Amino acid sequence: MKKPGDGWRRELYTVIFEADTPAGKLFDVILIASIILSVLAVMLDSVETIRQNYGDLLYVIEWFFTILFTIEYIFRIICVDNKRGYIFSFFGIVDFLAIIPTYIGFFVPASRYLLVIRSLRILRIFRVLKLVQYVNEANFLKEALKASRRKIFVFLFAVMTLVIIAGSLLYVVEGAENGFTSIPRSIYWAIVTLTTVGFGDIAPQTGLGQTIASLIMILGYGIIAVPTGIVSYEMSNSLKSQVISPECPNCHKKRHEVDARFCNQCGAKLLKE
Secondary structure, rough: OOOOOOOHHHHHHHHOOOOOHHHHHHHHHHHHHHHHHHHHHHHHHHHHHHHHHHHHHHHHHHHHHHHHHHHHHHHHHHOOOOHHHHHHHHHHHEEEEEEHHHHHHHHOOOOOHHHHHHHHHHHHHHHOOOOOOHHOOOHHHHHHHHHHHHHHEEEHHHHHHHHHHHHHHHHHHHHHHOOOOHHHHHHHHHHHHHHHOOHHHHHHHHHHHHHHHHHHHHHHHHHHHHHHHHHHHHHHHHHHHHHOOOOOOOOOOOOOOOOOOOOOOOOOOOOOO
């Protein structure tokens, strides 16, 4: 988001959108605390006994946070140059969804709409998404997932192939009389079994089917560990590149081997700290 030129709008932008100043850090802390408390109030309001005893207090708390987030939303629109860009951005939409359900409930008092209003209140949970923009480690995780996306895709493709084969095999072995009425339903059983969830709504009855199911269950433990290992490896590489790996003084490439002496992109000598 582009900064305004100068004046009070620039100062307001610095406080709201940045955290490099004491005022900006304080604003972030207050906003995060408000988000957590508002979501907690919504959760408590869903408990029948708490709502009966403290419903009025929770109603006041809800309006307090709604007004607070409305003021914040207006200030965000005021201090940015590209107002349309912010309003229709991801976090702009989240900010809007965080406040609008309460106002809808206020302007639609008819009793027959109460259930609709009640369901709209759930939309206030979108406030928790606002926390994402204050977590610096999210970029670190994003880079690790981005670097491992091809490996994970190949892994998921192999898993899907396996469950299709296993499901088709159980459909032939067990048949409709044992609950495996179709190949898609058999594939559903294979996915549930392979992920070790085990709902138990379908189970093989024949000896051969139970043997195949046992092999799939054992295989499931190994499969669960694979994506974890892939992402952990990429996170480790990303951490090394951020903390230890030197930056090329010529082309400014950041990712090198820890013990690299020359840039693998332009060949310039790396400066060790």
